[in-house]
């Protein structure tokens with residue numbers, strides 16, 4: 001299940017370079033919940049190191065992986081050549097974790113599975129994908145392991161929110177003997193109101209000061225949700241009609257996919273989604289593809305909104321914008337997504353007075369605002385509410401995919417509110433499911 005890259009803290013990122021816990025050649029198949037790099041980004045390396053099986057994913061996930069994985073390979077190559085230029089790698093020459101070409105190769109091994117269709121992923125194991133309202137193509141996965149009795153494992157993948165403006169709300173979880181539940185926001189509650197007000201007043205305030213709003217945003221889904229909200233607010237006259245730049249080639253490719261999914265009526269798109277014209281066009285949308293266009297944004301001296309990747313400011317074009325706009329108190333930096341420990345985004349949230357960008361310290365004088373209303377992750381209440389939809393208690397709930405404090409908090413809530421056995425498994429821990437004697 002899933003095969004992602006570690007992100008954030010260096011101690012975590014180093015684990016991308018450690019030997020894989022089992023020989024990749026011994027793995028029969030990979031089942032992929034969605035295209036985010038922390039779920040899919042290790043696949044090219046797995047293939048390079050000997051994995052030869054199929055990768056089961058929805059058509060939407062396959063399409064997004066065509067954008068995300070080659071980009072990830074390109075970044076790996078850039079990192080390696082940067083290390084070589086600066087000479088700070090222990091290895092000469094420093095090699096990329098994998099290349100853009102490795103990433104392109106892995107895309108050929110995908111086997112597309114539509115939602116709600118049972119597929120045998122390895123002998124005796126059936127999988128069904130159901131939409132969780134996280135990003136296009138994303139899925140929770142039910143595995144049924146043959147035996148008498150058969151056993152069922154539910155893998156939440158990343159769970160979205162019922163309020164996603166484009167995607168169908170998460171489907172109820174169904175019955176399972178064991179559940180793996182993500183805990184990204186296992187210790188958090190998103191603001192309860194629709195929250196547009198903080199977003200809208202901050203934009204107005206920044207424009208009044210003559211400043212620019214910079215939004216580091218995940219290229220997939222967050223950019224779409226932000227554009228949709230901006231279009232609505234601008235049409236209603238609640239924020240000034242500013243130019244909106246989407247400055248990320250990957251975000252623009254994802255945007256094209258979302259547009260296609262809406263016009264073709266993808267199965268995970270809300271059936272009640274209606275739009276008059278392009279729902280992402282604020283009327284002043286500028287899609288900047290080339291580096292020259294990106295640089296030209298800084299020549300403007302009037303207020304604008306810039307949406308650019310990466311979402312946690314760990315790399316990408318947004319770094320140039322932060323270096324340019326952070327030192328001026330008229331500007332605002334809005335952080336709409338999860339910011340992992342060890343990222344520049346997290347430092348900003350925690351009130352850093354300076355950020356190191358391209359080797360220099362850039363003073364933080366701009367306003368910094370967290371926008372968790374745009375999160376595409378369920379918060380603690382929503383995770384618990386979703387689990388409550390299971391028809392009976394599973395034998396065990398495994399709390400995974402969160403920082404230690406978030407996982408611990410969710411484990412406690414599951415135990416206290418639902419009365420279930422809940423654990424936070426240790427890395428590489430082996431667990432035996434009762435009766436069917438299968439190991440996780």
Ligand SMILES: [Zn+2]
Nearest residue numbers: 034036134158
């Ligand atoms: Zn995700």
